[in-house]
Structure formats: C-alpha cells, structure tokens
C-alpha cells in the first residue's frame with residue numbers, strides 16, 4: 001500500500017499494459033498489436049502520406065478491438081485515487097483507448113491522442129468524436145475544406161499533446177507512478193528521469209521496464225491485481 005501525505009502531488013503515467021487485462025494487446029508483448037503491421041508502415045506521417053488506406057485499416061482494427069474492451073480493476077483503482085486526491089492527481093496516458101474515462105476518470109491527458117477521435121489533416125477544425133471504421137469504405141473520409149480526415153493520434157515524429165501541462169505537473173509532483181509501460185517510447189520514457197531524486201518513483205508491471213534504473217520502487221505483477229491494494233488512500 002502506498003502511504004500518501006496530505007500534500008503529496010501524484011503523477012501517474014499509464015501505458016498499454018494498463019489495458020492488457022481489458023483484452024487490448026500491448027505493442028511489444030508477444031502477439032502485440034504490431035504483429036500484422038510494422039509500425040513505420042502505419043503509425044507515422046510518412047505512412048499517412050504514402051498509404052492512408054493502410055493507416056485507416058490499422059486504426060479501424062484498433063477501434064473494433066478497443067470498443068469491445070471494458071475497464072479493468074487497474075482503471076477503477078486510478079479513478080478511486082482521483083476521487084480522493086482531486087487536483088493533486090495528474091493522470092497522463094500514452095494509451096489511445098478510452099478505458100480511463102469509461103472507468104470514471106474525469107481528467108485524463110491523452111499525450112498520444114485518442115482512438116475515438118479524428119481530425120482534418122489540413123484545416124484547424126477541432127478534433128471530433130468519431131467511432132467509425134473506414135476499412136471497407138470505397139472512399140476515405142474528407143473534410144468540407146477538402147482535407148483528409150485522419151485519426152487524432154500522435155504518430156512517431158509528431159509532438160505529443162499537452163506537453164506544457166505535463167512538464168508543469170512533473171515539476172510539482174512528489175510521487176511519480178508508471179504503470180504498464182516498457183519505458184521505450186520518448187518523451188514519456190524520460191518523464192521519470194526528470195523527477196528522480198526529488199520524488200518517489202514507482203513502477204508497476206509484470207516485468208522491469210527499460211528505464212528501471214530511475215525507479216526507487218518496482219512492484220512486479222499485473223496492474224489489475226496490484227493497484228486495487230496499492231493505491232489506497
């Protein structure tokens with residue numbers, strides 16, 4: 001159990017492992033999401049320019065998988081912590097599914113974007129809710145401005161969303177908890193290095209992450225089993 005002091009500010013970073021027990025495969029575990037695709041072929045701006053239909057095939061498949069998923073005890077434990085800490089909890093997720101919000105979390109920063117949103121790749125219209133799958137449509141979706149509608153996702157080489165707020169939250173946090181992330185993808189993998197030495201840094205997942213040396217504590221096991229007993233205020 002993690003003892004919080006009354007003025008602790010907590011930063012939680014979740015990765016694909018948090019949704020694993022909800023049935024959404026992770027990126028790097030055996031049989032991960034990329035098994036049929038090389039992510040350069042589907043998760044980059046170059047891929048979008050070169051093969052937009054392949055990109056929409058990949059994200060349509062992701063929408064089908066994620067829409068069948070339900071939050072697991074890891075998501076609900078984070079929601080309970082938000083209820084107890086209110087604005088002393090900053091929840092940042094690398095995940096593009098909506099399971100934190102489905103579990104009741106009110107303030108979720110989706111730094112890598114959101115699977116069930118799309119946006120225009122030309123004009124400045126805001127991203128909009130979109131649960132549609134486009135892999136069987138004869139024509140790919142277009143905006144009124146003539147631009148192409150793309151997934152509202154941060155691809156490799158693009159700048160993640162909410163970075164100013166994320167860096168401010170990292171600067172004030174006294175407890176940093178990473179859950180279910182292999183610590184490979186930047187800049188998320190370096191968040192812990194920004195706080196170590198002045199904050200407690202805790203990792204939760206079944207195997208040690210690549211950035212293990214930056215964590216003061218490592219609790220090995222599935223998040224859905226560990227978090228409900230661990231995040232008790």
Ligand code: BV8
Pocket residue numbers: 014015016017018020021026027028029032043094095096112153154155156157158159160163179180181182183184185186187204205206207209221222223224
């Ligand atoms: C940026 C959306 C500048 C897409 C994603 C060299 C060349 C080119 C680029 C780079 C380079 N070196 C570094 C870079 C930058 C690049 C990068 O990091 N590349 C990597 C591959 C080396 N990063 C970028 O391009 C980023 N942009 O850097 O812009 C910048 C920087 C700072 C400030 C401003 C600007 C953009 C990266 C975003 C890419 N988009 N997602 C999509 O989802 O389709 S990344 C993708 O990987 C997902 O978001 C995913 O969340 C993320 C990270 O993976 P993890 O979440 O960690 O998942 P993974 O499968 O790896 O691990 C799962 C873990 O769960 C495992 O550890 C496992 O043990 C654990 N687990 C399993 N079961 C459970 C569990 N844990 C708990 N419970 C369980 N039951």
Ligand code: ZN
Pocket residue numbers: 120121122123124125143144145146147
């Ligand atoms: Zn447009």
